[in-house]
Amino acid sequence: MDEAGSCASxxxxxxxxxxxxxxxxxxxxxxxxxxxxESVLRERFSPFGEIQDIWVVRDKHTKESKxxxxxxxxxxxxxxxxxxxxxxxxxxxxxxxxIKVFIAQSxxxxxxxxxxxxxxxxxxVMIPKSYTEEDLREKFKVYGDIEYCSIIKNxxxxxxKGLGYVRYLKPSQAAQAIENCDRSFRAxxxxxxxxxxxxxxxxxxxxxxQETLGHEPRVNMFPFxxxxxxxxxxxxxxxxxxxxSKRLSVVSxxxxxxxxxxxxxxxxxxxxxxxxxxxxxSNYGHGVVQYFNVASAIYAKYKLHGFQYPPGNRIGVSFIDxxxxxxxxxxxxxxxxxxxxxxxxxxxxxxQQQFLQFGGNSGSQLPQIQTDVVLPSCKKxxxxxTPVKERLFIVFNPHPLPLDVLEDxxxxxxxxxxxxxxxxxxxxxxxxxxxxxANDAITTLHGKILNxxxxxVMLADSPREESNKRQRTY
Numbered sequence: 516m517d518e519a520g521s522c523a524s525x526x527x528x529x530x531x532x533x534x535x536x537x538x539x540x541x542x543x544x545x546x547x548x549x550x551x552x553e554s555v556l557r558e559r560f561s562p563f564g565e566i567q568d569i570w571v572v573r574d575k576h577t578k579e580s581k582x583x584x585x586x587x588x589x590x591x592x593x594x595x596x597x598x599x600x601x602x603x604x605x606x607x608x609x610x611x612x613x614i615k616v617f618i619a620q621s622x623x624x625x626x627x628x629x630x631x632x633x634x635x636x637x638x639x640v641m642i643p644k645s646y647t648e649e650d651l652r653e654k655f656k657v658y659g660d661i662e663y664c665s666i667i668k669n670x671x672x673x674x675x676k677g678l679g680y681v682r683y684l685k686p687s688q689a690a691q692a693i694e695n696c697d698r699s700f701r702a703x704x705x706x707x708x709x710x711x712x713x714x715x716x717x718x719x720x721x722x723x724x725q726e727t728l729g730h731e732p733r734v735n736m737f738p739f740x741x742x743x744x745x746x747x748x749x750x751x752x753x754x755x756x757x758x759x760s761k762r763l764s765v766v767s768x769x770x771x772x773x774x775x776x777x778x779x780x781x782x783x784x785x786x787x788x789x790x791x792x793x794x795x796x797s798n799y800g801h802g803v804v805q806y807f808n809v810a811s812a813i814y815a816k817y818k819l820h821g822f823q824y825p826p827g828n829r830i831g832v833s834f835i836d837x838x839x840x841x842x843x844x845x846x847x848x849x850x851x852x853x854x855x856x857x858x859x860x861x862x863x864x865x866x867q868q869q870f871l872q873f874g875g876n877s878g879s880q881l882p883q884i885q886t887d888v889v890l891p892s893c894k895k896x897x898x899x900x901t902p903v904k905e906r907l908f909i910v911f912n913p914h915p916l917p918l919d920v921l922e923d924x925x926x927x928x929x930x931x932x933x934x935x936x937x938x939x940x941x942x943x944x945x946x947x948x949x950x951x952x953a954n955d956a957i958t959t960l961h962g963k964i965l966n967x968x969x970x971x972v973m974l975a976d977s978p979r980e981e982s983n984k985r986q987r988t989y
Contacts, residue, residue, distance in 0.1 A: 539704075539768065540591040540635065540690065543598055544619035545584040548610060553584075555606055560586050563600070564593025585619055592690035594618060595635065599687055618686070635686035638693060639705035642666070644675045655681045658695065659688025680705055703827050761787075761812045762835040767800035769828045776802045779824055784913060785811030785964060787887065803835065807887065807964050884920065886965040891927040897948040901932050905953035907945040908975035911968050915941055924965065928956045944975060 545556070553569055560566060565588060572583040588594040595618065602616040618635060642651060651664045662682040666675050683689045693702045765776065776789045785806045792801045806812040812834070820832040884890070909921075916924075921934045921943065930949035937943060947953040953974075961972040 538591050540618050540686075541589065541594045542585055542587045542619040543594050544617045545586065546615035547582055547584055547606065548612065548614075549580045549582045551580070551584075551606055551610075556584060556586060559601070559606055560597055563588070563597040565589035590690070590694060592687050592694055595685070595687035595690045599685055633682075634704060634706070636662075636684070636689050637680055637682045637705040638689050638702050640679050640681065640696075640700045640702045642675075642677055642679050642700065644677045646675065646679070648679075651679050651681065654700075655692055655696065658683070658692040660684040701827075759809065759813065760834050761806050761809050763804045763806075763812055763816055764833050764835050765800075765802040765804055766831045767824070767828060769825060770800040771802065771824070773802075775824070776804065779819065779822065779830075780804045780815055783811050783815040783818065784969060785967060787964075800830075808967060884924065884965060885967070886963065888959060888963045888965065890924065890959070891929075893923065893927055894929045894931075896922075896926050897930050897932045899932065901930075901948040903932060903946045903948065905947045905950045906975040907947070907953055907956060908973050909943045909945060910971035911941045911943070912971075913941075914968065915943060916966060916968050920966065921945075924960070925956055928952045928959070 543560075547556075553571055556569055556571075557566060560569075566586060567589055568585075568587040570585055572581045572585075573579060574581060586594075586597070588597065598616045598618055601614065603613045605611070605613050640651075640655075646666065648664045648666055651666065652661055655661060655664070660683065662684055663680075664682075665680045667678040667680075668675055681689075681692065683692070689704065693704070696702050763780075765780075771791065773789060773791045776791060777786070780786050780789060783806070785808050787805045787807050789802060789804045792803065804815070806815065816832050816834060819830065821829050822832075823829055907925075915921075915936050918934070918936060921936075922931070925931050925934050925945045928947075930947050930952040932946040932948055934945040935943060945953075945956065947956070957972050957974070960970050963970055
């Protein structure tokens with residue numbers, strides 16, 4: 516590789532390198548002489564392992580070296596050993612100034628790790644509950660000198676939780692352990708003690724266990740059913756210092772697609788859209804998520820921040836300040852939560868449906884509809900005796916909409932004969948006297964959210980086909 520090619524981007528990282536930080540900590544950051552050629556770097560660092568790439572940071576205009584370079588190794592242990600042995604060394608007899616070598620981080624993090632960084636020497640492992648600290652030390656001492664081992668235990672019973680830490684003296688030893696130990700240990704680098712408590716890492720690994728066993732992570736779907744979730748939010752966070760909005764920023768050390776981002780955040784009802792933003796200079800994933808209401812956004816932020824996807828990689832979720840007034844947003848959130856709780860209560864008890872009317876008396880006001888869907892103006896219903904040309908099947912999530920709201924929505928497409936709900940089910944039907952009107956309703960409403968409820972609208976089976984279906988005997 517020639518030196519001109521090593522800096523095609525002009526300022527640092529090469530765009531278009533898909534695996535720049537894969538595996539993690541496999542790239543070193545060098546502070547060198549401005550006159551050090553790439554050939555010397557390759558000669559001095561190749562003994563430590565397979566070099567995948569070398570690039571020297573150059574001035575955009577003069578193309579002169581800035582005295583900074585990067586070396587990408589195939590393995591983390593190779594990069595760590597290069598850092599340990601080359602930091603503070605001179606590259607050639609003519610050099611009077613020793614070089615500096617660090618483990619490089621992505622451009623977005625703005626920091627580098629040195630040989631004494633705890634983040635590079637302590638690993639977190641899943642172990643049999645029968646293991647003692649001596650067993651743990653015996654298993655992992657083959658990879659290097661161990662400073663200490665510890666097992667996480669239940670504070671009440673004193674029993675092992677099947678999780679432990681191993682702290683090595685050198686980063687390369689920890690990297691060797693992660694790369695070469697049995698996969699059943701699921702070893703990863705542990706977060707430093709000053710960043711996260713052991714309890715949070717226990718939660719982190721228990722979730723990983725669920726994923727290993729094929730279980731979906733447990734996420735409560737409806738915040739209004741557990742007020743304690745928001746109570747803990749009040750205690751742990753200062754809302755006065757944090758912007759609150761319907762938009763969230765999502766960051767991850769591992770890139771993700773829009774489909775993956777959608778599947779994660781669609782767990783919380785009310786997702787409006789998501790967008791993945793690419794950074795050509797790093798391998799991190801970054802996206803923006805927006806919900807229809809602030810309640811969903813707050814719940815998603817505090818439920819999904821720290822969620823592991825894929826296992827072993829935590830995603831970070833934070834609010835994007837969109838200039839909204841936090842007081843108004845919280846007032847809207849409270850209104851939405853109360854309305855949702857009331858709707859849930861009423862639809863679990865059909866006898867109380869008469870009390871769920873928007874604006875007091877039924878008929879005194881038109882139903883209030885909150886949605887970003889552009890709806891046509893209201894049209895008159897078709898006479899009840901009009902022949903049915905098309906029936907639509909409607910699925911509601913998480914609960915049905917009130918009947919007057921449904922009628923107001925579906926009559927806007929014209930020729931509506933009747934709309935009704937199936938008692939005790941989150942489904943309903945709409946009858947139309949015209950197929951075009953029915954198709955317009957499907958096109959406009961399918962997959963959309965109205966008053967916090969997601970609708971699925973599709974063509975229903977014909978009555979004859981339904982009557983031929985096998986009847987349940989229970």
